[in-house]
Amino acid sequence: MKPHLRLLFFLLLFSVHSVAQEPLRLLSWNIQDFGRTKDSSEIRAIAQVVADYDVVAIQEVVAGYGGAQAVARLADQLNRLGERWDYRVSDPTDSPKYKTERYAFLWKTGRVQLRGRPWLAGSLPEAVFREPYLARFRFGEHGLLIANYHARRHDEAPEEEIALLAELPALYPGDCFLLAGDFNRSEEHPVFDALERQGYRPAILGQPTTLKHYCDDRSNYLNHAIDNVYLPGGCLPSTRAGVLDLVEDCTRLEEVRRWSDHLPVWVEIAW
Template sequence: MLKKITFVALMLFQCFVFSQTDEIHLISWNIKDFGKTKNSEELDQIAEIVREADILAIQEVVSGYGGAQAVAKLSDILNRKGSKWDYVISNPTKGPKYTTERYAFIWKTRHIKIKNRGFLIGQLESVLDREPFLLDFYTQDKKFTIINFHSRPYNKDPESEIKALSHFVIDSLNTGPLIIAGDFNVDEKMPVFNTLKKSGFQPAITNKKTTLKWECERNNYLNYPIDNIFYSKGVHKIEGRVIDFVKFCEQLEKARKLSDHLPVFFRFRLE
């Protein structure tokens, strides 16, 4: 009888572990001016917000001194919170002056692996101010790709960049599960995303505002729905939501010191 109970308990534990490792938690976050302006306390607050993720995709890492260091410090803080993390940082993008930045990925190494350090998509350098950063991930012998993307501001024609990225993805990267995570500066309901959607891509969130106002208006501090995660066929969505770390108007000023964007959370598994 004891052996039978032990066997059942072991099987339940294995099922639990598999269910935990089968699911992947991705957070995409435009962390404003992510560099030396973020002090240790703020980096610790950021770590608390993202610690339950398996992969963190960061946009707006400062390209000069301080950006790479902030990513390394955040990874180190996360390492001291119970899990082992690793990170990669892109080279600076090659767009016009004052638009240059880096991208970063930080991930838990227990179940997520990489085989290279990723690359900026040079084919888009001439048509995008900040060419996206592509990295292949592996889990349980399955490969999936994440593109980290930050488009131009809303008043500088981000639509043309989204069109160029969409056609590149469909024409050149239709070989497996693919996720595009980032700040698009365009609402996912707009027609510019139809090309991706017709090819099977879906948004992780809809009708969810992700940017912060300077001040609360009628107890509302949210502004525009412009951050998102798009996922292709081969990726099964379990949950998509915005992580609202502000919660109260009284916290808005403090929250904006971390970022003027909220993180997007996506829980999925590979089919």
């Protein structure tokens, strides 16, 4: 092999190896009433928030007209930012009246590959108002099965259905299974003990993820700690996580609440 070709080969090999070693970045976000009420400026703002991540799980996509279209608009805007994105939107959940929603996944195709077709977990009992949306992704040599979930409202005893979610990991013993979403219960609630006994741990500890309508007299705009990602103990050796504070100052609260009344949560995974 000629010297310049040998050098080019090793540079390409080093580049591919470096990209593969970069951590996977997952973001989960309940985007309130994500549908046709989101105008173009709000879609652009949301795209700027999620563009730095590799996989995005969205809850509260409107089930009727405008929900799937809003996800398509978001994907189109992300593609305008320079990297190639793809997406999937779930069918409407099998829910009681006025509880039906959709979910969505978006991902960078240059970083992550979707494996098979995502599906709603229809095997769960009817007590689960909005069954999770599951998708398998491949990142280099590693696979992840992500369950995207939005629990029933806080005043509707969401712990009754969260307890049933502890059955999901056992249904997929060959997968590295993550559970992400809006649980409407803090990670300190005893309902999560069943998951913890299986080796799962919350990525976020004691950090509020919802927004008040107004700042209080101490300039506090944060409310409840209910959004999280539950991580398995064995297959993810190294993770970092946090809440993405899009407000930072009370002067921005009204603007950010037009996007959602929840803040995104993120997890960075390295193998």
